[in-house]
Amino acid sequence: MTAARVGIGGPVGSGKTALIEAMLGELARQGIDTAVITNDLVTDEDAERLRRGGQLPPDRVRAVQAGACPHTVIREDPTLNMAAADRLEADYPGLDLILLESGGDNLASTFSPDLVDFWMFVIDVAGGDDIPRKKGPGIVQSNLLVINKVDLAPHVGVDFPKMLAEAQAVRGGAPVLATVCRRGEGVAEVVAHLRHEVLFK
Numbered sequence: 001m002t003a004a005r006v007g008i009g010g011p012v013g014s015g016k017t018a019l020i021e022a023m024l025g026e027l028a029r030q031g032i033d034t035a036v037i038t039n040d041l042v043t044d045e046d047a048e049r050l051r052r053g054g055q056l057p058p059d060r061v062r063a064v065q066a067g068a069c070p071h072t073v074i075r076e077d078p079t080l081n082m083a084a085a086d087r088l089e090a091d092y093p094g095l096d097l098i099l100l101e102s103g104g105d106n107l108a109s110t111f112s113p114d115l116v117d118f119w120m121f122v123i124d125v126a127g128g129d130d131i132p133r134k135k136g137p138g139i140v141q142s143n144l145l146v147i148n149k150v151d152l153a154p155h156v157g158v159d160f161p162k163m164l165a166e167a168q169a170v171r172g173g174a175p176v177l178a179t180v181c182r183r184g185e186g187v188a189e190v191v192a193h194l195r196h197e198v199l200f201k
């Protein structure tokens with residue numbers, strides 16, 4: 001058995017790390033053995049943040065430094081991430097899930113199918129309600145679209161039900177889930193979706 005590899009991409013600041021932080025508690029409660037790989041440009045910032053959070057033993061959070069546009073190391077040449085995932089599996093036999101967080105990127109970022117079994121794309125309400133209408137590959141092709149920071153909708157003049165409907169329309173019925181990662185809202189639904197679609201348990 002190998003661990004399921006799940007990519008998490010999306011624009012800068014949309015809440016990718018916040019989603020992982022919120023998911024880790026839920027995954028632990030459900031007994032899903034998890035590790036994380038983060039991708040930053042030239043630092044280990046996101047990995048350090050997750051290690052400080054203390055939800056996983058520090059060694060279960062590994063950092064890849066992209067050194068270039070983030071999509072380069074998740075799509076064009078994902079070998080660094082593949083090697084990091086292979087090492088985690090070797091170090092932790094029985095691992096169920098490896099979450100691979102991309103560095104913040106544009107709406108065109110996608111994951112190589114050589115790297116992940118499933119990938120989600122995280123956008124946020126504060127980025128603007130026109131984001132789904134722009135139909136970037138991340139919005140359209142991801143296995144799961146997460147719209148985060150729903151709590152901010154009234155503050156940034158976004159009609160959230162309309163944004164959600166437009167996202168569902170451009171995805172042709174592929175799944176879209178809403179979250180407030182800061183408060184953990186909607187995160188159980190994301191984990192349930194992963195269990196059903198990727199972990200098969």
Ligand SMILES: Nc1nc2c(ncn2[C@@H]2O[C@H](COP(=O)(O)OP(=O)(O)OP(=O)(O)O)[C@@H](O)[C@H]2O)c(=O)[nH]1
Nearest residue numbers: 011012013014015016017018103104149180181182
């Ligand atoms: N109001 C609100 N703020 C949120 C929510 N989720 C995340 N944030 C805030 O949004 C900011 C960015 O969150 P991150 O988790 O760092 O986003 P990211 O996508 O990992 O960012 P990069 O790694 O820099 O691309 C932080 O200040 C979070 O506290 C949410 O649901 N609601």
